[in-house]
Amino acid sequence: MSDLPALPPPSSLLLLVRLRLVVCVGLVAMAASGGVAGAQGDTPPTAAQGAAQGAAPTTSQRETQGDPPQGDALVVTAEATFLRDTPGTRGRVLGRLEQGAAVDVLDRSAGDWWRVRGGSPPREGYVHRLVLGPSSRTRPRLPPPVALPRPDDTAPPVVEPAVDVPADRAPRGTTGPGLLLFAGAGVFVPLARESFDAVGITGNPVAFSGGLEVTRIIRGLFARASVDWISETGERVFIGDAGERFGLGIPLDVTMTPIDVTAGWRFEYRDRRGRPGRLVPFVGGGAGILRYRETDPFADEADEVDERFASYHLLGGADVAISRWVGVRFEYRFRAVPDAIGSGGVSAVTGDSSLGGSTVTVGVVLGR
Structure with a gap:
């Protein structure tokens, strides 16, 4: 009986078990957090995250801003408009395009005036962008209101409607017998x-x-x-x-x-x-x-x-x-x-x- 090792008291044994359990739980938690961080670093951003970080506006966003969607085939949405030889209302009138007339957009580099091909017989000229749109639309959409900077922190924001760029609409009732x-x-x-x-x-x-x-x-x-x-x-x-x-x-x-x-x-x-x-x-x-x-x-x-x-x-x-x-x-x-x-x-x-x-x-x- 005297050859057996002396056992620690029961209270000391219980304290040692608790200490080892705390160390194990800490190691498992550190391993789990490191794996999640690595997974997040390797995963590419989603489409929603990319849009939130400044992705280009979509087609519907462009329509909300007043421009027809990108594409070559559009129609006249105003009651009528003129096809002109140069950009602007001072350009010589080449012809008249009625509502619903199809046009092909050739160039949009002249600002609000786009070079198109349309009419019967087809001719090339310029029309204002606000009178063009897809066939499903009946009226050109106007730009949204523009919020002006607040003069101070207490004044409410001042919102003014955007000025509609004058579209080149033709006078009514000037064609036909x-x-x-x-x-x-x-x-x-x-x-x-x-x-x-x-x-x-x-x-x-x-x-x-x-x-x-x-x-x-x-x-x-x-x-x-x-x-x-x-x-x-x-x-x-x-x-x-x-x-x-x-x-x-x-x-x-x-x-x-x-x-x-x-x-x-x-x-x-x-x-x-x-x-x-x-x-x-x-x-x-x-x-x-x-x-x-x-x-x-x-x-x-x-x-x-x-x-x-x-x-x-x-x-x-x-x-x-x-x-x-x-x-x-x-x-x-x-x-x-x-x-x-x-x-x-x-x-x-x-x-x-x-x-x-x-x-x-x-x-x-x-x-x-």
């Missing part, structure tokens, strides 16, 4: 001057005109239907064999009513800002029917003259816009009515054969 109503008055200078003088109509009769005109049928092409009314009073006369004129003292009413159909071209133009020009020259020509009447208070129906003749005319003039819907028209018209007279009566003596002549009128135009 238009409709004009016109009426005017002027003077008629007859070709049968000697015959009119012989019956006492020595001046130039007053002519009234009016009608309806369809414009921009195909670009500057127009079509018109019109009627004129020319009337003057002279007297019945007798012409002797030697050409002597003897007035009979019987009033003679002479009335001419031309009904015409005209086709022509209007030279419409726009200024550098795309606005319609105030002066619009035009030329045209056509044919019609002229009704000629001679009546007096004592004549029987058999003695009255009421005939119709084919007529041909050329015209030219200009419209001057006073407002959007009202203008003034100046017009010259030459009419030929061949072989209408000359077979009897006064005209057989004077040798006149045409009831045509020149008409100069000034009138009012309503419409666009």
